[in-house]
Each structure stands twice: as C-alpha cells, then as structure tokens.
Amino acid sequence: MIPNGIAPVDQLWRAIRRETERVRASDPVFGASLSATILNHANFGSAVSHQIGEQLGKSPADRRRFGCLAREAFAASPDLIDAASRDLQSIAVHDPATTALLPPLLNFKGYVALQAWRVSNWLWRERRSDLALLLQSLSSDQLQISIHPTASIGTSVFLDHATGIIIGAFAVIGDEVTILQNVTIGRKHSAPDRAPKIGRGVLLSAGSSILGNVSVGDFAKVGAGALVEHDVPAGCTAVGVPARLTNCPEQVSV
Known part of the structure; x- marks a missing residue:
C-alpha cells in the first residue's frame, strides 16, 4: 500500500511488484500464477492490459487480441495509464475490505471493466466505433457492466460490488x-x-x-x-x- 495520497505510476508499479513477491513467498500455490499476471510485465500498463485481455477474451486468441489492443491504447494515450493508477489507488484507500493494491488489480471486475471502458472510449475518439462497441458488449457479457464508449468518466472512480451497472x-x-x-x-x-x-x-x-x-x-x-x-x-x-x-x-x- 502507498500511504499519503496518489503516487506516480512508477512508484505504484514498484509497490505492486513488492506485494507480488511477498505473496509468492508466502503462498507458493497462488504465487505460481503471478508471473504471467504481474512479474512477466515490464510496467503497470502492460499488467492492466493483460487483465483486460484475460477478462474480456473468450479464447486464447481473443485474450491476446484484446490485451494487445489495450497496450496500443495505453501507448498512444499515457493519460489512460495515469487514470488506471488513480482508480486502483482509490480502491485501496476507500474500500474497507482491502488496503492492498494487488487484490483489486487481480480480482475486482469493476476495476477491469472501468479500464476496458477507458480503452473503448479511446477507440471511439479514434473513430473506431465498431471495435469500441464490441468492447462494451464483451464487458456487459463477461463482467455484467455496460458503459457506453461515449460516456465521460473521471479518475479515482470505484465500481464497488460491480454487477448490473449500466452507464x-x-x-x-x-x-x-x-x-x-x-x-x-x-x-x-x-x-x-x-x-x-x-x-x-x-x-x-x-x-x-x-x-x-x-x-x-x-x-x-x-x-x-x-x-x-x-x-x-x-x-x-x-x-x-x-x-x-x-x-x-x-x-x-x-
């Protein structure tokens, strides 16, 4: 956990990796899965992209496709990574059920759905509307959260117990x-x-x-x-x- 306000993305990423190493040392069974989700990634944006692909994709090929799409969006618009960082830190600050960063990144579907929306909104602004609407549809099907690509959403936003949300x-x-x-x-x-x-x-x-x-x-x-x-x-x-x-x-x- 990062105390005292919102940390820069690089500091956040270092904190997540430290949490991951502690979890891997204390729970080898669960820790074995953390390489693909966290430790194999060079930065926070890559790890979030992986989560988007894993949650929205229905096949290995789709998971790779949507992960690559998220990486494209994050590379073209770094403010999306900053927003994802702020959203994650807000959960750790405001949710009484967790004070850590790793659990919401890995397990809170509302967090992943919000980042998938950020990618779909970027696609919409890039005039790739069909792909943007596909991401909305997949989020609705897979995560039970439907956010239209034309919506406007700030940062440090928390979708709590996120099921049945329509924006x-x-x-x-x-x-x-x-x-x-x-x-x-x-x-x-x-x-x-x-x-x-x-x-x-x-x-x-x-x-x-x-x-x-x-x-x-x-x-x-x-x-x-x-x-x-x-x-x-x-x-x-x-x-x-x-x-x-x-x-x-x-x-x-x-």
Whole structure:
C-alpha cells in the first residue's frame, strides 16, 4: 500500500511488484500464477492490459487480441495509464475490505471493466466505433457492466460490488465517484444533452437509477433503490421513489 495520497505510476508499479513477491513467498500455490499476471510485465500498463485481455477474451486468441489492443491504447494515450493508477489507488484507500493494491488489480471486475471502458472510449475518439462497441458488449457479457464508449468518466472512480451497472451514452461522471451494484445512469431522450451529470465525490448506492437531464452535485449521495429524475444539489442526499432530498447543507432549500 502507498500511504499519503496518489503516487506516480512508477512508484505504484514498484509497490505492486513488492506485494507480488511477498505473496509468492508466502503462498507458493497462488504465487505460481503471478508471473504471467504481474512479474512477466515490464510496467503497470502492460499488467492492466493483460487483465483486460484475460477478462474480456473468450479464447486464447481473443485474450491476446484484446490485451494487445489495450497496450496500443495505453501507448498512444499515457493519460489512460495515469487514470488506471488513480482508480486502483482509490480502491485501496476507500474500500474497507482491502488496503492492498494487488487484490483489486487481480480480482475486482469493476476495476477491469472501468479500464476496458477507458480503452473503448479511446477507440471511439479514434473513430473506431465498431471495435469500441464490441468492447462494451464483451464487458456487459463477461463482467455484467455496460458503459457506453461515449460516456465521460473521471479518475479515482470505484465500481464497488460491480454487477448490473449500466452507464449510458453521453453520461458524465466526475472524479472520486463511488458506484455500487445495479446502478443505472441513463437518458430519457435521444439527445446527448439529456444525459445525467454526476459531480465529484458522489456516492450512488445499490439499485439506484439516475435518469434524464439531471445533475447530481458534488459530494451528494443517492440512497439505495432511489429513482432520481430531478437535480440533486451538492451535499444533499436523495432517497426514495421518486427521490426526495434530505440532509442538505443549510444553504440549500429542500
């Protein structure tokens, strides 16, 4: 674990390799599999690419193909590697179930799905839309997480217990957002400007739905099972169906 904030990618990679060596020494059975996943890779981007290929590919050839595709994206756009680093470190900081870096990298499908989306978004911006949509489809099939390539997602984002998450076209999600299982973020109409906008530090609890041209302000919370079809001001909590506001800062009129 790296204390005190977000570390550079190279420092993160050294920390992951140290964790890997400790695990290999303490558990030879599990450790035997760590060469292919971690130790055989020269850098963090290569290791993440391997995980994307392993999780999305249905055959050895597909796994190699999608791993190579992720490496291509990371080489062309190094900011994707920085985003992947921030996402991983955010999990280690905020998830009470783990304080290490290796378990979420290897075992948290929400983390892999988010990095696969980053590759699909890059493909979309490169006008390779068919391949971008293929990655979305594979993520939906293999990982039960569907994120449209046209969505916009910040960094230090955590998809927790990630099953049944749908993030639709043109949705905007800020930094440091946590999204739990069975959350839907989608449009009511076809226009791009009708998609939800989720601010920084927002918590979207299990089973919640945020639909239409709505904004959820910074550090707001959406309760489990809530249906949000109107704006949620910064710092407020939205609960119920339809959602009502509670626990708002004093300056916000509920």
